[in-house]
Amino acid sequence: xxxxxxSDHAGLRPLLLTVRGRELHSYPCLLYLGSVAGTxxxxxxxxDQLAARVALAxxxxxxxxxxxxxxxxxxxxxxxxxxxWRLAVRRSAGGGxxxxxxxxxLPLSVPLLRVLDVPLGTYWDAAVFVLLVGxxxxxxxxxxxxxxxxxxxxxxxxxxxxxxxxxxxxxxALHGRVPFDGALFLGALAAYATARLALDLTRAERWRRGFTxxxxxxxxxxxxxxxVLLLWLK
Numbered sequence: 001x002x003x004x005x006x007s008d009h010a011g012l013r014p015l016l017l018t019v020r021g022r023e024l025h026s027y028p029c030l031l032y033l034g035s036v037a038g039t040x041x042x043x044x045x046x047x048d049q050l051a052a053r054v055a056l057a058x059x060x061x062x063x064x065x066x067x068x069x070x071x072x073x074x075x076x077x078x079x080x081x082x083x084x085w086r087l088a089v090r091r092s093a094g095g096g097x098x099x100x101x102x103x104x105x106l107p108l109s110v111p112l113l114r115v116l117d118v119p120l121g122t123y124w125d126a127a128v129f130v131l132l133v134g135x136x137x138x139x140x141x142x143x144x145x146x147x148x149x150x151x152x153x154x155x156x157x158x159x160x161x162x163x164x165x166x167x168x169x170x171x172x173a174l175h176g177r178v179p180f181d182g183a184l185f186l187g188a189l190a191a192y193a194t195a196r197l198a199l200d201l202t203r204a205e206r207w208r209r210g211f212t213x214x215x216x217x218x219x220x221x222x223x224x225x226x227x228v229l230l231l232w233l234k
Contacts, residue, residue: 034137065101072100121181
């Protein structure tokens with residue numbers, strides 16, 4: 001069974017390239033590209049009159065989202081970082097948990113969007129594209145870097161990227177057709193949480209840790225999103 005230690009770098013290409021002696025690592029490069037592409041996608045998905053403000057809000061919220069994502073990843077992999085704490089802030093080490101980003105970005109978005117005069121539901125329907133586009137890029141980064149690996153012969157990062165592609169296609173198809181503002185975000189989160197419950201079974205650490213924090217968070221996400229969607233269906 002492959003190790004999930006963050007510094008093993010048993011990926012396909014953890015060092016992407018070297019430019020004038022400066023090493024550019026795969027995970028942070030793809031994380032950056034995903035953030036930029038996701039922000040542009042969110043602005044394109046937002047109503048024309050709100051596009052600039054949605055892009056600004058996303059640019060601001062990406063910072064706490066990245067902090068929360070990294071923090072949750074480190075907290076759920078403490079054994080791998082114990083005695084090597086510098087790796088926790090090393091950008092090339094890879095590793096991030098999307099739920100951690102949401103936990104910080106969601107509450108912080110409330111006052112920010114109020115200041116920018118952007119409706120909360122409208123923003124998060126657009127932000128779905130940030131999350132999904134970003135996930136495709138970052139899971140490619142995980143594959144190249146060698147973090148977030150699955151069990152033997154099961155490429156979990158590839159499966160999660162494929163899931164993001166499917167959800168992105170669904171979001172594009174449903175964009176502008178949802179019954180209320182915020183429904184696209186709630187639906188995408190519910191779908192991701194459902195799939196994540198199954199995908200976590202393929203992660204290498206799952207077999208050492210049993211029920212994971214990600215699975216528990218997925219259940220909480222389902223418990224908070226499904227009632228709202230079911231109430232509307234009634």
